[in-house]
Amino acid sequence: MGIKIYNTLTRKKEEFVPLEEGKVKMYVCGPTVYNYIHIGNARPAIVFDTVRRYLEFRGYDVNYISNFTDVDDKLIRVAGELGEEVPVIADRFIQAYHEDVQALGCRQADTHPRVMENMDIIIGFIATLIDKGYAYESEGDVYFHTRKFKEYGKLSHQSIDELRIGARIAVGEKKQDALDFALWKAAKPGEIYWESPWGKGRPGWHIECSAMARKYLGDTIDIHAGGQDLAFPHHENEIAQSEALTGKEFARYWMHNGYINIDNEKMSKSLGNFVLVHEIIERHDPQVLRFFMLSVHYRNPINYSEELLENTQSALERIKTSFQNLKHRIEASSNLTENDQHWLDQIQQQHGEFIEAMDDDFNTANAISVLFELSKLANLYLMEKNTAVTVIEAFINEFETLFGVLGLTLEEEMLLDEEIEELIQKRIQARKDRNFKLADEIRDQLKDMNIILEDTAQGTRWKRG
Ligand SMILES: Nc1ncnc2c1ncn2[C@@H]1O[C@H](COP(=O)(O)OP(=O)(O)OP(=O)(O)O)[C@@H](O)[C@H]1O
Numbered sequence: 001m002g003i004k005i006y007n008t009l010t011r012k013k014e015e016f017v018p019l020e021e022g023k024v025k026m027y028v029c030g031p032t033v034y035n036y037i038h039i040g041n042a043r044p045a046i047v048f049d050t051v052r053r054y055l056e057f058r059g060y061d062v063n064y065i066s067n068f069t070d071v072d073d074k075l076i077r078v079a080g081e082l083g084e085e086v087p088v089i090a091d092r093f094i095q096a097y098h099e100d101v102q103a104l105g106c107r108q109a110d111t112h113p114r115v116m117e118n119m120d121i122i123i124g125f126i127a128t129l130i131d132k133g134y135a136y137e138s139e140g141d142v143y144f145h146t147r148k149f150k151e152y153g154k155l156s157h158q159s160i161d162e163l164r165i166g167a168r169i170a171v172g173e174k175k176q177d178a179l180d181f182a183l184w185k186a187a188k189p190g191e192i193y194w195e196s197p198w199g200k201g202r203p204g205w206h207i208e209c210s211a212m213a214r215k216y217l218g219d220t221i222d223i224h225a226g227g228q229d230l231a232f233p234h235h236e237n238e239i240a241q242s243e244a245l246t247g248k249e250f251a252r253y254w255m256h257n258g259y260i261n262i263d264n265e266k267m268s269k270s271l272g273n274f275v276l277v278h279e280i281i282e283r284h285d286p287q288v289l290r291f292f293m294l295s296v297h298y299r300n301p302i303n304y305s306e307e308l309l310e311n312t313q314s315a316l317e318r319i320k321t322s323f324q325n326l327k328h329r330i331e332a333s334s335n336l337t338e339n340d341q342h343w344l345d346q347i348q349q350q351h352g353e354f355i356e357a358m359d360d361d362f363n364t365a366n367a368i369s370v371l372f373e374l375s376k377l378a379n380l381y382l383m384e385k386n387t388a389v390t391v392i393e394a395f396i397n398e399f400e401t402l403f404g405v406l407g408l409t410l411e412e413e414m415l416l417d418e419e420i421e422e423l424i425q426k427r428i429q430a431r432k433d434r435n436f437k438l439a440d441e442i443r444d445q446l447k448d449m450n451i452i453l454e455d456t457a458q459g460t461r462w463k464r465g
C-alpha cells in the first residue's frame with residue numbers, strides 16, 4: 001500500500017503515483033510579500049513542508065518550488081503609503097518570511113522564484129496565449145478568454161454558466177466578458193512597470209504561477225498546493241492558462257489546506273483578526289505552534305485560541321520529558337533480556353502505525369497520536385527494574401525519526417550566541433548596580449540552558465556545557 005492523497009480535482013482520495021518513478025514535482029503558491037505573515041499564512045508553509053518531508057521519508061526525491069508574489073496591487077499600495085519602492089518592501093518581507101517559517105521548522109524550497117526575476121517568461125507565456133487565440137489585448141491590458149477554455153470550472157466543480165451569474169465587470173476593466181481575467185495590467189501613472197509588447201505594465205496574479213511552475217517543473221507537475229481560498233479563482237485560472245498553452249494536464253494532484261479561524265471566522269489581513277507569527281514566537285516556542293497545526297488534519301479548520309496553544313505546549317512537553325528520561329537512562333542500562341523483544345516489537349508496531357496514518361492523506365493528527373502512544377510505552381518501559389541499552393536506543397531513534405518527519409525537534413531550544421552575549425552584558429550591568437539577585441538569576445538561567453560562565457580578570461567568558 002502506498003500514499004493516498006485527497007485530490008480536490010476529483011474530490012476523492014487517490015493512490016499517489018508520480019509521473020516519473022521516485023520523483024515528485026511539487027509547486028506551492030507562496031505569499032504576497034507586503035506584510036508579516038499571520039498564523040493562517042503559516043499553515044500552508046507548515047503543512048506542505050511536512051508533506052515534502054514525508055514524501056522524502058518514503059523515498060521520493062522531491063523538487064519543491066514555492067513562489068513569492070513580489071509585485072501586485074497590495075504591494076503597490078503599501079509602497080505608496082510608506083513612500084518606498086516596491087522591490088524594497090518585497091525584499092524586506094521576503095526576508096521576514098524566511099525568518100518566520102524557518103523558526104517554525106520549514107525548510108527552504110528548492111527554488112523560491114520571484115515575479116520580478118521572471119518577467120521575460122511571463123511575457124512570453126502571455127504572448128503565446130494571444131497567438132493561440134486564448135487571450136486578447138485591450139487598451140494595454142491583456143485578458144484571458146475564459147469561455148474558450150472548455151473545461152473551466154473543473155477544479156472548483158462549477159459550470160461556466162453557474163460562474164457567470166455572480167461575475168461583474170469592475171470599473172476600469174476593459175474585458176469583453178465578465179468571466180475573463182487579467183494576464184497583464186497596463187501601468188497607471190507613477191506605478192512600477194515593465195516594458196511589454198502591449199506597453200508598460202505588470203502581470204496579473206494568476207499568470208505568474210503558470211509560468212514559473214512550467215519553467216521550474218515542466219508542463220505537467222505532480223502536486224500543486226495552497227490554501228483552500230486559492231482553489232477558486234486562482235488555481236482554476238492557473239489550470240486554464242497552462243492547459244490552454246500546453247494542451248496537457250497541468251497538475252495531477254491538487255491539495256488545499258483548511259483555514260485557521262478565530263471565533264469561527266477566517267483569519268485574514270483584511271478582517272484584521274490576525275495573529276502574526278512574529279509576535280507569537282516571542283511568547284511561545286515556535287515548535288509548539290507547528291505541533292499545534294499538525295495536531296489537526298490539514299483539510300480541517302482550526303479554531304485558534306491562545307488557550308489551545310498552551311494546552312499543546314504541555315502535551316508536547318510530556319513527550320519531550322519521556323525522551324529526556326530515556327536519554328538519562330542509557331548509562332544505567334545493560335544487555336538485552338528475553339523480555340525485551342516484546343518492547344522492540346511494540347516500537348516497530350508504532351512505526352507501522354505512524355506510516356499508516358501519514359499514508360492516509362498525510363493524517364498528522366493520527367500520526368501525533370502515535371507519538372503519544374510511543375511516549376506512554378517509553379514511560380512504562382522506564383518503570384522496569386532492568387532496562388536494556390538496545391531498547392532505550394530503539395525508543396530514542398524512533399522518537400528522533402518520527403519527530404524529524406514532522407519537522408519537529410526534541411532537543412531543548414538553544415540560545416543564539418548573540419542572545420547569550422546580551423544576557424552576559426545584562427548581568428555585568430546588574431553587578432555594577434549591585435543588583436546581585438538579578439545577576440544570579442541570569443547566571444542560573446544560562447546554567448539551565450547549559451551555558452557556563454567564567455569570571456576572569458579580563459571579563460566574563462562563556463562556553464556551552
Ligand atoms: N486563515 C487562513 N488559514 C489557512 N491558510 C490561509 C489563511 N489565510 C491565508 N492562507 C493561505 O496563506 C497563503 C499565503 O497567501 P497570501 O499571502 O496571498 O495571503 P492573503 O490571502 O493575502 O492573506 P489574507 O487572507 O490574510 O489577506 C495562501 O496559500 C493562502 O491560501
Ligand SMILES: [Zn+2]
Nearest residue numbers: 029030209234
Ligand atoms: Zn499560485
